[in-house]
Each structure stands twice: as structure tokens, then as C-alpha cells.
Amino acid sequence: MLGIQAYASGSGSSSSSSSDDDSESEQQQTATSSAKKAPTEDELAHLKPIKDQSISVAKSLQVCAAPIVVPTEQSDVSRMLAPTVSELHYNPRFEELFAPVAGPVNPFLTEQMKAPKNTITGFVEKAHISDFQFDNQRKTFHSFGYALDPSVDTANGSEAGPSYVGHLQAAYDTDGKTVFESSKPNRTGDRRKRVKNTNPEDVEGFLGPWGKFEDEETVSRPSEQERAEIEEMMAKKQRRNRVTEDKPIEEKSVLHIKDSVDYQGRSFLHPPHDSGVNLRKSSAPDRCFLPKAHIHTWTGHTKGISAIRWFPVSAHLLLSCSMDARIKIWEVYNERRCVRTYSGHRQAVRDVSFNNRGDRFVSAGYDRYLKLWDTETGDVVSRFSSRKIPFCVKFHPDFNKQHLFVAGTSDKKIICWDTRSGEIVQEYDRHLGAVNTITFVDENRRFVTTSDDKSLRVWEWDIPVDMKYIADPTMHSMPAVTLSPNGKWLACQSLDNKIVIFSAINRFKMNRKKTFTGHMVSGYACNLDFSPDMSYLVSGDGDGKCYIWDWKTTKLYKKWQAHDNVCIAALWHPHEASKLVTAGWDGVIKYWD
Numbered sequence: 001m002l003g004i005q006a007y008a009s010g011s012g013s014s015s016s017s018s019s020d021d022d023s024e025s026e027q028q029q030t031a032t033s034s035a036k037k038a039p040t041e042d043e044l045a046h047l048k049p050i051k052d053q054s055i056s057v058a059k060s061l062q063v064c065a066a067p068i069v070v071p072t073e074q075s076d077v078s079r080m081l082a083p084t085v086s087e088l089h090y091n092p093r094f095e096e097l098f099a100p101v102a103g104p105v106n107p108f109l110t111e112q113m114k115a116p117k118n119t120i121t122g123f124v125e126k127a128h129i130s131d132f133q134f135d136n137q138r139k140t141f142h143s144f145g146y147a148l149d150p151s152v153d154t155a156n157g158s159e160a161g162p163s164y165v166g167h168l169q170a171a172y173d174t175d176g177k178t179v180f181e182s183s184k185p186n187r188t189g190d191r192r193k194r195v196k197n198t199n200p201e202d203v204e205g206f207l208g209p210w211g212k213f214e215d216e217e218t219v220s221r222p223s224e225q226e227r228a229e230i231e232e233m234m235a236k237k238q239r240r241n242r243v244t245e246d247k248p249i250e251e252k253s254v255l256h257i258k259d260s261v262d263y264q265g266r267s268f269l270h271p272p273h274d275s276g277v278n279l280r281k282s283s284a285p286d287r288c289f290l291p292k293a294h295i296h297t298w299t300g301h302t303k304g305i306s307a308i309r310w311f312p313v314s315a316h317l318l319l320s321c322s323m324d325a326r327i328k329i330w331e332v333y334n335e336r337r338c339v340r341t342y343s344g345h346r347q348a349v350r351d352v353s354f355n356n357r358g359d360r361f362v363s364a365g366y367d368r369y370l371k372l373w374d375t376e377t378g379d380v381v382s383r384f385s386s387r388k389i390p391f392c393v394k395f396h397p398d399f400n401k402q403h404l405f406v407a408g409t410s411d412k413k414i415i416c417w418d419t420r421s422g423e424i425v426q427e428y429d430r431h432l433g434a435v436n437t438i439t440f441v442d443e444n445r446r447f448v449t450t451s452d453d454k455s456l457r458v459w460e461w462d463i464p465v466d467m468k469y470i471a472d473p474t475m476h477s478m479p480a481v482t483l484s485p486n487g488k489w490l491a492c493q494s495l496d497n498k499i500v501i502f503s504a505i506n507r508f509k510m511n512r513k514k515t516f517t518g519h520m521v522s523g524y525a526c527n528l529d530f531s532p533d534m535s536y537l538v539s540g541d542g543d544g545k546c547y548i549w550d551w552k553t554t555k556l557y558k559k560w561q562a563h564d565n566v567c568i569a570a571l572w573h574p575h576e577a578s579k580l581v582t583a584g585w586d587g588v589i590k591y592w593d
Helices: 002-020 022-035 041-060 131-144 168-173 224-246
Strands: 146-148 164-166 252-255 294-299 305-310 317-322 326-331 338-343 349-354 360-365 370-374 380-384 390-395 404-409 414-418 424-428 435-441 446-451 455-460 466-471 480-483 489-494 498-503 510-517 528-530 536-540 545-550 556-561 567-572 580-584 588-592
Touching: 131 146, 146 168, 164 168, 305 349, 305 567, 305 580, 305 588, 317 349, 326 349, 360 390, 390 435, 404 435, 404 446, 435 480, 480 528, 489 528, 536 580, 545 567
Parallel strands: 349 390, 528 567
Antiparallel strands: 146 164, 252 338, 294 588, 305 317, 317 326, 326 338, 349 360, 360 370, 370 380, 390 404, 404 414, 414 424, 435 446, 446 455, 455 466, 480 489, 489 498, 498 510, 528 536, 536 545, 536 567, 545 556, 567 580, 580 588
16 A cells, blocks of 8 residues: 555656656656667567567457357257156257156166166067068968077078977978968868859859859758747747737726816816916917926826827826826816826837827827827727837828828838828838937928938928938937927937937028037937927936026026936926926926926
């Protein structure tokens, strides 16, 4: 610090004195410069290396305005990746990504685990073998059970001979011949001889290439004991069938109400006047609402219910058919009693259908019979059978054709019967599977059928050739179809847990924008229905739930547990704004409001 201060003070005094004596300093400088002498040659030689060194230092200290910068990704220094890292924020190179794990050796690894592997099961060394030889030995091993030992080098020759793996005895017997070297014996003499007749003049005996083998037996011949057993079994079967056919069918009905007519002589088919609703009007309610509560339960069936139908127009009665082989009709208003039970089928009843007046209905049972019943008296008017199981039945909707009804059967046919003569008047035979549904469209001039063949066919009435055939690889079987109240749409219950919509006019095209999902109906023919104002679409499902969707947006509005078993049917009352009836395989019918 003292030296710095002295240097500062000395410099300060010199600067002050120079300002006063400028003339004296100039004189001293001229005297000094004149007193200096020029350097000698020895001095110049001594100063030259010092000069060169300063120049080189100056060159090495030059500033680089654009240095070469190596990017991080191109750095030669490899980055370490932890084996537990699940996300990387940069794109590593192959060497970095598949580098060995850095760190101490795991002391718990076994020798097998420490061994290097290039496959899942171990380490495979490269072998110099052609593709042909590899396939040759592989096919030989699969065919004959042996192959050359790949661990033994047989190219240079071996005194002990080739080594094999697999079935050694077979290899030694055949001298190790491969599939390409083995000479198969000529088996023309071992082939079965055919009966030949290639003479075209022999019209009746000409065989051509279709002749059978000489030792071939086209008909199996049972022994004497087997023949006797078969004859006895066929005799029992014929006897049993004869008894079943000859046995009279016991058909009866039971009236469960006290009086069949009221004080004015009107039967229970007459709509009530004290229901609070005009049951005779044909117009639908202005607006429908979602049901909120369970208001009634009809019980009486001992087994699951197959189908339910409203009484035509008024819907003051409800007809149900069940797997207990009985049909029941119920009151919807007032006391809601069971009015009458119809018994006439030996097996479960599959479907029922009213005529337009409701005074008659036809039932289809698994006993292969279709029966026409008088609704009021419970008598059977006619019986029809095609010896096949009818799966669906429906009267023709026109008032001038109420003597005709059609039924879809298990033998892929739609059969039309005339109730006046009891004869079949038309058959529609184009489906490739059992017919499930029949729906009349286009002002009853056409009808649509669905089948187990996963197709939809449109028919002109009384023309046994389908005018429209709709099938797609993505389509599934549609065992339940309902026509919308305006007659423009067909809602089809598809077994891929969807409700698909088809146009009921013109081209019968599928509406791809309207698909209702959310329920589980795979394997069940759950019927569905529209609300009278077409605001909602209701359906049951295989778990016993009832689903209600919005028709316009296909949004699921509501679902609830309606039955303990499959909810097989759901119908909206045509004159009530929020009343709904459901039927299930638990044998009960429930009314919701």
C-alpha cells in the first residue's frame, strides 16, 4: 500500500510540475534524444528471438468470433440411462439405449442369469448353414423323427459316421435319408382300385370319375342283434307318436271374475268409462314423461313370460303368454284382476296376436300348434299346424283381411293361413334360418321379417319373393322389431347389445346415426317399444333392467331394476303419458308410472 501511495504521489507531483515548467522538459527531452546512440548488430541479434516469441503469442491469443461448438446430442461422452427410467426427454442413440447397466454387479444372480443372452431362452451362436439344409433337416425330423446332430461338424468327414439326434434306430435303418432323399416305393399296386365305366354309350351305367372303390360299402350293414334292437326302438317310437297324436288336446279356459257381463250386458272387452282417460281416441298424448314409481304387479304365471300385447285401440286389457303353456288376460284399470286364463297348449307359448277388433287372438306354441281363440268365451275356434315350431304370429292389419294371419316357423318359412278354410294360402320361403319377427309396413302393403340368418327381408304382400334383402357382415340376428308410431322407422333389437334403426319406407336403409347402446341383450329376444309421442325408446335387457333412451339424441335417460330375471318385454301405454308395463322371466308383470 505504501508503494502504491508513493507511486500515486510521485505521479501527481510530476504532473503538477510539468504544467509549470513545460519549456524546461522539452529542452531536457531534446538533450536526451540527442544523447542516445543507435543499437549495434549484437544487440539486434539478441532482440530477434524475443520479437518472434511475442508475435507467436499474439497469434495464439487471437479472438475467434465463430467457435466450433459440439451439440450435446453429438457428444462423444455417452450418457447413462437408469434401468428404472420410464420416460426420456431426449432421443438417445442405440449405443446409449442398449448399453449395459452401469453399477456394481448383482451378487444374487445365478450363473444362468449371468450368462449372456441374445434370445429369451439363451444365447444362439451364428451357424453357417444354408436355408435349404435347415428346412431339410427340420422337415426330416418332423416326418421321420431324426435329424443330423448340429453340434457335430460332419463337413470334414468323420470315421465314426454321421451323428443323429432323435429316433436313432430309424436313422440307422434308413441310412439317415432326408425327406428329399428318401425314395418312396411305388405304391401304384397298393392303391385301392375303383370301379370304372367310362363308356359314354352306357347311359345308365356310366360312372366316369365318380366310381366307388371296389371294396367300398356304401351302406353300413348292422349285425342281426343290432338290427333287432333298431327295429324294436323304431316300433316304440312309432307307437309313442301314434298315442300322442291320437290323444285329444284338452282345451279349456277359466273365468276369474264373478260376472262375465255388467248390468248393461257388456262383456269385459268393452272399454271402461270411469278410467279418467279417453280410451277410444286414436291420437297420442301431447307429451310423454318418464315413469318414476312401481304402481302394480300382476302375478299368476308359474313360469317366465314370453310376450305381452295390449288390447287393440283401447289398451284396457293386457294379454300375456307364458312358458307354463297358459295365456292370461288382465285388467289394466279399476281392480286390475286376472279376467280369464286360456289353457290349450302342451308346451310353452311363444307368441300371441290380437285381431283388429280384439274379439279373437291367435297363439303360437312350442307344441307346433297355432290356435285361434275367442277372447270372450275362451273357446278354440280353429287349430293350425305345419309340423314346425312357430316363433312369431301376426294378423294382417287390414280390416278386409282379418281372416288371414302369418306365422314365422323354425323351418325358415313364413306361412299364411286362412281362418275361414283352415288352409295354407301362401308360403314365403327365402330365409336361411328360423324366422323371428314379422312387421307390417308401408300401409300394410309390405311386411318385414328378420331371421336367425342375420338378415332382414322386405316382402310385398302375397308375392313369395322378397323385394329387398338387407345383410351385412357386421349385422347380427335381430329377434325383436318394433314399428314407430309414425310408421317411418323400424327399431330392431340386435344381439350385439345394440338397437339399430332402419327406415320403414323407400330404401329401408339403416340409420347409422341412431344406435342405442348400454344394455345387455345378447342371447335374449327382449322386445322394445316407442312412447306414443316418439320421445322415448324403451327396452328390457338380460339382467332384468329396463332402459329408456331419448329418441332424438340416443342418450340414455333412465334405467332401473325391473325384474329379478330377464326383462323380456316392455310396452308403453298408448293413451297414458307416463305409464309403462314390463314382463320378465320371473313370471310377473309390473306396471310403472
